[in-house]
Amino acid sequence: MTTDVSHTTGLTPAVLQGLIKDGAGPRLLDVRTPGEFRTAHIPGAYNVPLDTLREHRAELLAHLDQDVVLVCRSGARASKAEQALAEAGLPNLRVLDGGMMAWEMAGAPVTRGEARWDLERQVRLIAGSIVLVTGVVGVLVPGVHLIGTAIGAGLTFAALTNTCAMGMLLSKLPYNRGPRTDIRTVIASLRDRS
Template identity: 45%
Template sequence: MTPPHDPRALDVDEARTRLPGLTVVDVRTPGEYAAGHVPGALNIPLDHLDSALPALRRLPGERLLLVCASGARSENACRVLAEHGIRAMTLTGGTQGWAQRGQELHRPPSSPSATWSMERQVRFTAGSIVLVGLGLGLLHPAWQLLSAGIAGGLVFSALTNTCGMAALLSRLPHNRPRPADLEAALAALERRGQAPVT
């Protein structure tokens, strides 16, 4: 097994210049992807990346760019792929950085209503649980442990750059890819892996 490595990061300008020769995989949820993604990006959510491993192995080296909202999930995805011997790059700042630099985000015309970003879903859920814990704490002080647990989880999340709550929320129906969409993305990856290198 190849040891994990720090992923190579491309800034927006370099990624834009190299975009025609890159295979871009957006590892966000389908709702986030539908809200706007780098043109030409294929949507393979982070928790479905294992199903794409065979196709990703066939891609030419140094041509795979992983993208998420801010760059954190795509960095984690790069490390996961490195453990399987697949080299990938990440987009610095993710789609947020891409848009902030004035680059176009593609939005499919027939896409479903956009889902909140995962970061926003986590903030809403964590804040709601803290408020419920504090409110119920007025009835019985033990409920305040619920709020304390969420606070501890947020600190752990920041220290480890992981998020257990995001992993749980990504399993909700509105964050899951439709089987047909995932199959189409995997088929497109297969075609790119079979295309001659230019």
């Protein structure tokens, strides 16, 4: 049984809860890092990090023959995943409006694991620390403050383009990767649920 989910539209947490209540709802693909996924995810979701999804979208396509809802922290990465899957020819895509933040705020069910900092918080820590240190050191060493200015420019660019080079770099760290998502295991699980 499939639900009526059309391409390029969002889905509120309340509507998604109703769709998955009976267990026959759409497939949920969580495109966050494995570390973020292990911290908290929607029960029944499959973890396919955005980079993995982009790399293996053709393989996934054959096993996503029903409605798919894409999930991330806030909706930005899920929108990028939607674009990648739509370009590969997958219809019936939706993005969870507000991502896991909205899902948790709605009091929806969550499977929890070991707490970890999400990427956005890590970016704020690293960027803020660099600006703070270069600002203090810049009092004694002329020109060092320009490093903080460069970080500010990078954050501005990240906001304007809805991309984040620092976040992409941090997502590669072992802390955020955890065990690498094995696409064969994900595909086997998708096949078994069919």
